[in-house]
Amino acid sequence: MPGLLDGIRVLELGGHVSAPFCAKQLADYGADVIKVEPPGWGDEARRMGPFVGDDRHPDKSIPFLYLNTNKRGVTLDPATVSGARILSELLDTADVLVENYPPEGRPTPELEVARLAREHPNLIITSITPFGQTGPYRNHAATDIVAVAMSGLMYHSGDSDQEPLRNALNQSFYVAGINGAVATTAALFQRMYTGMGQTVDVSAVECLASHLVQAVPYYSYMGAIKGRRPVRGSGFEELMPARDGYVIPSVQGSQPWSTVADLIGVPELHDERFASGSGRIEFGEEIYELLIQGLAEWDRKTLHQASGERRLVFGMAQDAGDLYQCPHLSEREFYRTVEHPVVGEAQYPGMGPKLSGMEYEVRRPAPLLGQHNHEIFGDELGRTDGELSQLRALGVI
């Protein structure tokens, strides 16, 4: 079964995480994604660790390997005359351009968004940056921690008696990437009726700010500043120590308190004072002690299983090894075998959703630098071998 976006061609320019994750999403739905990298060093993600075997090699960056499956890769310097010409020819064949250059730090004036939009009116141009294409911070320097901080999400992550805390895996740029894919496909759908392209301006800080459906109305409705998770409380809905790691006991869902108390297995928890939300606030410290005592008798996975069987919604802290060996994900065929010419075979995490009308496949591993130059510039755009060697000698590709 072909993918849902079969036949849609996407050009990806830029690099790192946000534009590549956006294009990966489109590629997973079947789009034909051509990743354009600068000649020489390639996408800066090739220099991002961790590396396979901790070997700093451009084809061994694990983020790069994950972010670029299902794409073909070419190298091209758009700041050269012949490079610009080839890029323009490629854009003529494309439906979508996904890029993440800084708004005013583009490699060449030909790559200004307004100019591209004028010259390619049918193209959908999706630009993903930390702050968007307009506004006073549009040219601010940002890494993930800056974007997470200024989105408001970071203030609300971590513990209230310590500093706000960030997740280590560039989440702002992943979230911006998928939001970019949403807007891009909305524009593609609209183009089916209007025939017109358009530009899409994605701001990573705004993508994450859109998660704050509680903290923002807390202020706009009642003037309150919501904080990070309190260090005091009953321990429910918080990470708590179990025998072999951490679990999250939960009272959420539709089961009565007695089911929760039964599962944890400390008789003193069967106390009417604890059965209501307000009781659990008032007697939080007492409950906390009983939880510590009860959970110490449980292993994470056994407790999670027992909770699920009782229709409770306890969670557990899993690490990468747990997830990789998870029987549930295996049965759902989440991991897919990918063979890569440099790093060899491994099981890669696959697509989030499962679709009735599409078989998800990893059609190809992340491309080597310039791997498809001949196929795309030669076979598709008709450059001869002689011309390609010349372009190579000039550093264009």
Add this chain to the structure above:
Amino acid sequence: MTLPLDGIRVVDLSRVFAMPYCGAYLADLGAEVIKVDTHHNQFVDTTRTLNGPYPDNEPGELYWERGGTFQTLNRGKLSVTLDLRSAEALEVLRQLVSVSDIVLENFTPRVMRRFGLDYANLKAVKPDLIMVSNTGYGHSGPWTDFGAMATALEPTHGTGAFMGYLDVASDGRTAPGTVPNKIANSYTDFLASWTAQLAVMASLIHRARTGRGMWIDLAMYQVGVSFIGEGVLDFAFNGRRVRRMGNRHETIAPHGCYPCLGNDQWVVIAPRDDEEWRALCNVMAMPDLAADPRFADPAERHRNQDDLDAIVSGWTSGRDKYQVMDALQNCGVPSGPVLDGRDLLSDPHFRARGYFETAEHNTATGLGRQEYVSRGWRMSGNDVRIQKPAPMLGEDNQHVLSSILGLSESEIDELEASDAVGQSLAGAQTPSAVPLDRQVELGWTVAYDQDYREPLPAPTTD
């Protein structure tokens, strides 16, 4: 101006955060989204009744219309009340699906089968239906019948392996963290919402090209793992299970979150290379630091970052977080204040981009005019925006039952008489709002402003 989803009708059976928010975005994009509500308290979407926050922390008589979180998640929709325990109401729902394009739902697989609302059954009434079934663990696999809530699901799908404070020894030296932490704020719900929106768009394109519908089995657990794929792949290749390093970075130092002037005020700083490091030293007026052998190159800075963090914290702690950003950004050093809810609402960048969008509420709600978070993207060819506030319970019963479905007045009367539809929440008890002073004591709220309705002053920036 047309909108991308003009003419698309969505039946939104979903509850809580993830799928209702997906429906709200589809409404922003121009779809007609019909929220299937109920006026029976025990089955109503809990964001109507349990979440707040309420204007001035007062639930009021119509509290189920007044929650700010509910409003954010359900803007732009219509509401029809249908008690799905009634066979007649279920039949009305099936008729509604037969004239709609998309169904969103997040019941457990068991519940959907019991109501006969699983994809196979709905496809029979609408052959090219696009349907998202969002659950904790998906419709197959050993954990399929487990319920889930984002707050407990987040560490289960692994974010806590990559998030945690550093361990600090008694001599003050730091080591990688052993205790997981959370992004929190129902993080997984939003990942699921974005993923569902993309699946819906791709399915609409596919349907327009092939005439075929689609069933999307969205397992939030699996979606969560797909966002930390690089971490899982690190295990596949290198056997590494966790990477918890506080706010530090694999290669950049200093890299962290530092205290500023005021209560719980913070700034982040992350100079990426030697040049930006020297710029930071200059801004801190500590040029000698750039020559200090402990900080001579990235590797040395990384090795000595406990010392470095103490120096940077010493410099930031007497300063305003926005002024630190200005000073460093003027030299191209990545830096920014950690914004809270109040800061976001007054920040000049968010304001200049028109990020917060307003809705004018029905006077009966007492909400007046309110601002809401919008979207992280805008399109040049469309006026995608919050089209209207969230619907009042059953506000569109007449429109949906009569104009869309063509039910006669007597049929509608019968539904009302059997209590299958209704506009006033039955069996409800006004929630008691925890007073803000008490919330501060409990640590839920950091502080509050009495005069929050006054326009917020913009921060001092260049």
